[in-house]
Amino acid sequence: MAKRNLYLDTKPVDEAAALYLAALQRTVDIQxxxxxxxxxxxxxxxxxxYAKYCSPLFNASAMDGIAVISQKTKDAAETEPVVLKEKEDYVVVDTGDPIHPPYDAVIMxxxxxxxxxxxxIIASAAPWQHIRPIGEDIVAGEMILPSSHKIRPIDVGVLLSAGITEIEVVKKPEVAIFPTGTEIIEPEQTPEDGNIIESNSRMFENMVTEAGGAAHRFPPIMDDYKxxxxxxxxxxxxxDMVIVNAGSSAGTEDFTVHVLRELGEVLVHGVAIKPGKPVILAIVKGKPVIGLPGYPVSAYIGFENFVEPVLSMMGQTPAKRRESVTAYISKRLVSSLKHKEYVRVKVGKVGDKMVAAPLARGAGAAMSLVRADGFCVIEQNSEGVEAGDPVKVELYREKAEVENTVVIIGSHDLILDVVADMMPDRHKGMFVSSTHVGSMGGxxxxxxxxxxxxxxHLLDETSGQYNISYIKTVFGDEKMALIKGVGRTQGILVKKGNPLDIGGIEDLAGCRYVNRQRGAGTRVLFDYKLKQLGMEPEQINGYDREAATHMAVAAAVGSDGADAGMGILSSAKAMDLDFIPIGPEEYDFAIPQSYLDLPHIQAFLEILRSEDFHRRLDELGGYSYEHAGDVVLI
Structure with a gap:
């Protein structure tokens, strides 16, 4: 009498999957x-x-028209029009043409x-009007994609725009698929009494492909042990992996479990799931071999619960499914009645609600698609939505990922890219989303x-201390905390060799300057230094020209779009600029005390305190981190 397979001790699904994955992590090397x-x-x-080049590569006209010297247009008005002469006062440009000094504005x-x-002309042209500055979309040296990121079509375009032609990726797991059973036939064959048309393996092929693997399906094998x-x-x-379909149950011709026990180790035979009980989880020569039941629904459920997690581990990514959620928009969006508009948004769960923060809406802002978590759709015949209104968001990421995202809004620093890169690698399923609006905006x-x-990084001019007084002013008696971040040095970014011999802020009066946006800590510090020197903002040529990040300031200086700008040492190093120190400052994180115990906030704190993070700060240069991750209750 043929021997039957008995699996009297079936395991719970989660326990079986956890046991199997833990064993595979010890034997499987990611390729x-x-x-x-x-x-x-x-x-x-x-x-x-990281980007090799800026995009645009040069200061470019954003319109068809003429490039002018803005100073020569300052007196133009409807009552006093100004006549400009070609080659003397302007040159004709088309959209995308480079703009070179002395021209600094475009008139449509x-x-x-x-x-x-x-x-x-009957109106003056403001400096940098209708000009896309170098690095407006992508800045050389900035992170384009983090590690453990699944590359999308827009990512390919942005990588190529940034000069990246090759990239190191996780190798697709190569999966062999074997249908078994004397009774099964190929779909092309004519069935006879007792035959079953084999289809599961073709389903597995597509599920493997969808999960990021490379499928190799073989013809059916008879119920023969050898x-x-x-x-x-x-x-x-x-x-890299083998799937054996059918032959995993308790029948007298179900040989798979005996074969796998001879060839390797069977960790699980039978799980507490219906349908789908007869699942075999084995390891042979350090590789996963999974036996799935023959009934199609059972096979499908078994694949989802056991094959997909293994492919996710080997391919370093979970399966993605598009979801829609209701979120609350963080700022007012005005839209045309003529169009249905898709606004790119960052999404995170703060408290008990989803929050959607709009990203750049311009046609040239390709990086907003790379950074987006999804779309907020504004329907045609709508004038827009007000801040705080509920909106429907179509997610790029799974809802669970969004809910495990640390939402950061405030001042920009390169360390936010470092943390965003480290988070999904050190804490699977957790992410960081950062939006740069300046310290006060944050x-x-x-x-x-x-x-x-x-x-x-807000300096209190009265006490000379950073950050805490501003938190107290804004939040009053609310229980807040300050997570200590990094010490960094602010300074003046100038071209290599410092050709204008700039020694300090007092030497900026005759230079082309690029400032940070209102509310940015760097701008607060700059204004404080101007006041100390008795200088007026009007003395600075470019005081009203604003950049949203330190890297954007560095790109402007490096491209000859400006002579100088305030920023941090790491941004100067990234763009190969000289740096004139102005003073140290403290870059920290304000947070309500009620958020401190959230798992993803604890993960954030772990990264700030980690040696790997400190090593990467040393590579960037210009940072101290003695108190990184310390929490001060306010």
Whole structure:
């Protein structure tokens, strides 16, 4: 009498999966390969990838029209039009043409009146009007993609725009699929009495592909012990994973479990799930071999519960499914009645509600798609939505990922990219989303409960201390905390060799300057230094020209779009600029005390305190971290 397989001790699904994955993590090495970016769709990055070039590569006209010297247009008005002469006062430009000094503004063709004397204008042109500055979309040296990131079509375009042509990715797991059973036939064959048309393996092929693997389906194997053993033994030598379909149950011709016990180790035979009980989880020569039941629904459920997690581990990414959620928009969005508009948003769960923070809406802002978590759709015939209104968001990421995202809104620093890169690697399923609006903007977002953390570096002119007095002023008696971040040095960024011999802020009066936005801590410090020197903002040429990040300031200086700007040492190093120190400051994180115990906030604190984070700060340069991760209750 043939021997039956008995599995009297079935395991709970979660326990079986956890046991199997834990064993595989000890035996399976993740494989990597370098491939062309053009072939990288849906692949998973090994390391963070940084831009080689800026985009645009040069200061470019954003309109068809003429490039002018803004100073020569300052007196133009409807009552006193000004006539400009070609080559003397302007040059004709088309959209995308480079703009070179001395020209610093573009006037649209629609605003010009051609006369015999020249081109007539009736309004002055502001400096940098209708010009896309170098690095407006992508800045050389900034992180384009973090590690463990699944590459999307827009990512491929942005990588190529940034000069990246090859990228190291996780190698696709190669999966061998064997249908078994004397009674099964191929779909092309004519069935006879007792035959079953085999289809599960084709379903597995597509599920493997959808999960990021490379599927290799083989013809059916008869219910013969030696044939099954020989095929599996050969396959584990050539492929990363093997799926055996049917033959996993308790029948007298279900040989799979006996074969796997001979060839390797069976960790689980039978799980407490219906349908789908007869699942085999084995390891042969250090590789996963999974036996799935023959009934289609059971096979499908078994694949989802056991094969997909293994492929996710080997491919370093979970399966993605598009979801829609209701979120509350963080700022007012005005839209045209003529269009249905898709606004790119960052999404996170703050307290008991989803919050959607709009990203750049411009047609040239490709990086907003890379950073987006999804779309907020504004329907046609709507004028927009008000801040705080509920909106429908179509997610790029799974809802669980969004809910495990640390939402950071406030001052910019390169360390936010470092933390965002480290988070999913050190804490699987957790992420960081950062939006740069300046220190005061971050505190206001925190006050409106739109963020977990607000990075700030605000100097109290009276006490000379950083940050705490501002938190007390904004939040009053509310229980707040300050997570200590990094010490860093603020200074003046100038071209290599400091050609204008700038020694300090007092030397900026005759230079082209690029400032930070209102509410940014760097601008607060700059204003404080101006006041100390008895200088007026009007003395600074470019005081009203604003950049949103330290890297954008560095790009402007490095591209000859400005002579100087205030920023941090790491941004100067990234763009190969000289740096004139102005003074140290404290870059910290404001947070309500009620958020401190959230798992993803605890993960954030772990990273700030970690040696790996400190090592990466040393590589960037210009940071101290003695108190990083310390929590001060306010």
């Amino acid at each position: 990597y390969e370098t491939i062309p970016v053009s072939e990288a769709l849906n692949r998973v990055t090994r390391h963070a990838t 063709a629609e605003d010009l009146v051609e006369t015999e004397e020249g081109v007539l 044939q099954i053993r020989d095929h599996i033994a050969e396959a584990v030598g050539e492929y 505190l206001m977002a925190l006050k409106r409960k739109e963020a977990h953390l607000a990075p700030i």
